Amino acid sequence: MSPALEVLMQAEGASYGKGVMLEPFVHQVGGHSCVLRFGEQTICKPLIPREHQFYKSLPPEMRKFTPQYKGVVSVSFEEDEEGNLCLVAYPLHTEPGDLENKDPSSDCEPKTKMLKWSNKKQAPLLVDNDNYSKERARHSRKEDKLVSYNREDAQQQQAEVLYFSLEKSSMSPQIKHNPWSLKCHQQHLQRMRENAKQRNQYKFILLENLTWRYKVPCVLDLKMGTRQHGDDATEEKKANQIRKCQQSTSASIGVRLCGMQVYQSDSGQLMFMNKYHGRKLTLAGFKEALFQFFHDGRRLRRELLSPVLRRLRDMKAALEACESYRFYSSSLLIIYDGDPPRSRPRPRGGEEGEDEPSDEEDPEVDVRMIDFAHTTCRHYGEDSVVHEGQDSGFIFGLQNLISIISQLEDHSAD
Structure with missing residues (x-):
């Protein structure tokens, strides 16, 4: 030990x-x-x-x-x-x-x-x-x-x-x-x-434990990539995974919802969404689910969007530099606190005693890759299939996710 x-x-x-x-x-x-x-x-x-x-x-x-x-x-x-x-x-x-x-x-x-x-x-x-x-x-x-x-x-x-x-x-x-x-x-x-x-x-x-620092963790699990089966998958498993991708947003945008929990402070309720619902979502439904994830029941948590986008762009740059890796069936987690710190007093110009969350604060958010049971790379040595270049399917999903959240950020500013 x-x-x-x-x-x-x-x-x-x-x-x-x-x-x-x-x-x-x-x-x-x-x-x-x-x-x-x-x-x-x-x-x-x-x-x-x-x-x-x-x-x-x-x-x-x-x-x-x-x-x-x-x-x-x-x-x-x-x-x-x-x-x-x-x-x-x-x-x-x-x-x-x-x-x-x-x-x-x-x-x-x-x-x-x-x-x-x-x-x-x-x-x-x-x-x-x-x-x-x-x-x-x-x-x-x-x-x-x-x-x-x-x-x-x-x-x-x-x-x-x-x-x-x-x-x-x-x-x-x-x-x-x-x-x-x-x-x-x-x-x-x-x-x-x-x-x-x-x-x-x-x-x-x-x-x-990526959630330990949050009082009420809001967690979004996204299955990334246009392909989910590993190189060692059986023909039956391969066909099943291809079907799931074709029938979901995985094929069209390289990402689908695999699970979600989000705290809605107006009702004091936690909303759960599972992978079966995620597979049924159209592109419009996927965008709506992302909106729900960043909404606390009272307002869109727009202060979260910029840090998440910054993290996603950094991850995309890192993956583009990873030669030969394929992250088949891996997921992306986005995590933030559904019970944020108390609002700070509004700057001068607001009504006396009126509070609102400050967009200047950099809120605690986290974005990580998880689940690597089907990951492959030429450095592993024993794999029968060796891939060259970047994991274009995962990167394609990241780029589309960045675009969708950017649209959410632009609309929230209107």
Whole structure:
């Protein structure tokens, strides 16, 4: 275990012989991989060798456009003291230089013995971080609530655009659940539970939690590029991905909506939009969804647009300098705080006591690339297909996204 990872484990309450209990990451709005909360500033997801290779060989000019890579842990499916099923992360029993030579699917013995199994069901994970353990135990003891929840969850999965009222605390609204993250989490737990007799240690990679500094993260997940299938895709997978691109805005503008959560301060609600809705959007519908993402229910957050555009243009320049890379099926995240700092007094000329947000402030926004399970580059060596030049599909999507947000900025100034 590297010194940096050892410090990280200790910071999350884990010492030698102990692990870190993983929690649902409630701000996952897209994708299909299970993303878990390791700590306030760190998330983890199942290790995919190609994605792991990407993070370890990342060009320096790309680092500011991707989450920080923090290492690898072993994750076990266990019971806590009350018999509730949970996921626990442990340091790997390996030297840093040995990791590349090991089979990613091989078992890694955790530093504590496995707890015994029981027939208790996994608890629903519709909770905020602070009350995670208490809420999880309470739900697992009440089977009637579990059945009721599962029915409700089935109904939620059928809807593509949902609204949830957030609980207000003394500090800020609290996001207690996200239907998409719950769906991914429960599906992954079920698969791990089914495989537990054959295998119960999995490698996960640790990554920077891009939402940790925001009180109420508003997150937009955009699938980038005109092509989504990797070079190693089966013919069936290839045909399926081509069909999805042709039937969505991916083919026409190189970008489609994959997921969204945005806080509407006028109603105190959080709006969720999932990938199924995103696939159906026309170009006009996609533009409307972008408008909704930057609108807080009262006004368009126009002060966000310029920093986002600046970041997108910087990313485009960096990608244009990346030779041979193809970021198939990668996504772009745009993140900002739905609960911004209090408005500052209006400059002289306004009515006394009247406040309005200042456009001069540079608001906290973030734009990053994520999901590199199908990324390829000539430096990888073992790939059967080697591409030349730039990833024109991803860059095409970036340019169209820049144009659409620029139009939004121009119209907001009228």
